[in-house]
């Protein structure tokens with residue numbers, strides 16, 4: 068026989084009146100919007116271990132059970148009219164579409180945690196300063212800034228946002244506001260408002276329209292007063308997958324192949340702000356799914372990774388990277404993340420771990436993949452050990468994407484900048500026997516890079532150029548983040564002087580129509596006046612972004628390389644300008660001189676890309692006779 072016990076609902080008897088001013092965004096976040104809307108309830112705060120939830124019906128047992136199950140907390144009801152709850156739900160779970168709407172300012176900013184202000188809020192901290200700081204923070208966060216700079220200058224207080232890696236001014240405020248503004252930010256982040264002479268670091272947690280945001284605040288005494296930088300910690304950084312970072316598919320495949328290794332050292336390199344940490348965290352999450360023991364040593368730990376042991380380095384307390392690593396090695400890890408290899412001790416332990424059955428991930432501050440090897444040698448690691456330990460190096464950058472709405476000309480969507488969002492480009496070195504041999508022999512970076520290229524590593528600049536050609540970013544943006552390789556000067560060796568016979572000039576056009584036809588006719592006419600000294604070879608049409616349809620040489624004649632190629636580029640996607648010639652056209656010792664004809668209306672972007680691919684760029688309106696004369700003069704000058 069079973070005893071039936073009636074449910075005790077005495078706690079509901081005294082269901083208090085809901086106080087929405089106590090609503091804690093972190094607590095709201097505990098309950099999925101679906102449930103809140105379905106049952107017409109809103110979690111307010113945690114009270115003595117129980118979840119205080121607003122409801123219009125305290126006797127709704129289904130709701131109580133569902134909310135308790137969904138949040139993992141005991142539920143205590145607080146009563147409020149259904150209409151009022153609906154209003155609050157709409158406020159705390161805003162529609163996705165309206166969430167990012169900047170027009171909805173002024174925004175409510177809630178100050179959570181790290182905020183000692185409640186007791187310190189003094190009379191001199193005027194309500195307007197509070198409001199102003201709230202607004203500045205909300206504006207920056209909603210604009211997608213990673214950092215908000217507040218800097219007193221001669222003319223006023225400049226407020227700047229770093230968006231997609233680039234700093235730009237958002238506002239200029241009156242200088243008189245500086246003292247109260249600085250004080251308010253300091254109070255918010257738990258700093259000493261009386262100390263204006265020393266740099267300080269603090270943290271704050273706020274909620275902007277229901278989204279909790281952690282801030283790291285630093286102050287620095289400068290000539291016109293204290294400068295403040297607020298770093299907005301993006302909680303999604305630690306949660307992004309490799310696929311979501313914006314690497315090319317082939318790059319993701321190469322990175323995964325490196326992570327598939329059970330032992331060895333995999334390095335991610337690039338300057339500050341190139342997304343190294345995001346990549347490493349994404350890598351860790353993939354590796355973690357294998358059910359291995361993952362441990363990290365970091366300085367600082369910015370994002371908590373669920374299920375992973377993260378150790379914070381404390382140099383002052385003697386817990387250096389090296390010391391932390393040595394302790395970790397006794398904890399039976401499978402995968403170790405070393406935030407950064409800065410010194411010989413760390414390098415040696417990391418390499419030792421990589422050589423003894425551990426997958427070790429780390430970062431280095433080098434510009435390209437091959438230089439990472441040289442850096443390890445500089446730090447003091449042994450070449451033969453580096454050669455065996457290093458399985459791969461990912462050199463990466465983040466490039467801004469051209470705004471999809473305006474294609475880079477500037478519009479409301481992108482705040483007149485022309486760019487919106489970023490994606491990653493990478494140069495991925497994968498170890499090969501030849502790579503190992505060269506590294507062990509202490510070969511210079513150029514030689515290591517050559518071995519890497521032979522094993523499929525595409526240089527960073529080339530990866531970026533592919534995006535420029537597809538119109539995803541601009542060449543200026545690529546230049547901002549990656550160094551353009553010096554161009555090889557074509558210097559034909561004396562032994563490879565041209566063979567006898569007419570000068571052979573290839574003609575190809577990416578366009579059909581009058582301009583192309585006229586130019587071709589002019590070229591042929593001009594060539595015919597030179598009584599057999601010049602031969603014009605018709606190549607197939609230059610297809611967008613690819614090779615001209617391969618044309619075989621005239622019947623019966625042996626293929627003879629071309630001395631020059633004249634190409635009429637198409638307008639539109641700058642990638643159309645690229646030119647790949649059939650193999651038979653190109654002498655290995657004496658590449659043809661390439662003359663590109665830029666169509667009328669070509670932009671600076673077109674011209675720069677054409678200039679990258681060609682030796683000479685001329686306007687398409689140039690008469691064929693002049694084009695031919697130019698080609699012949701240049702060939703003579705080159706030693707033809």
Ligand SMILES: [Zn+2]
Nearest residue numbers: 470473478481
């Ligand atoms: Zn735009």
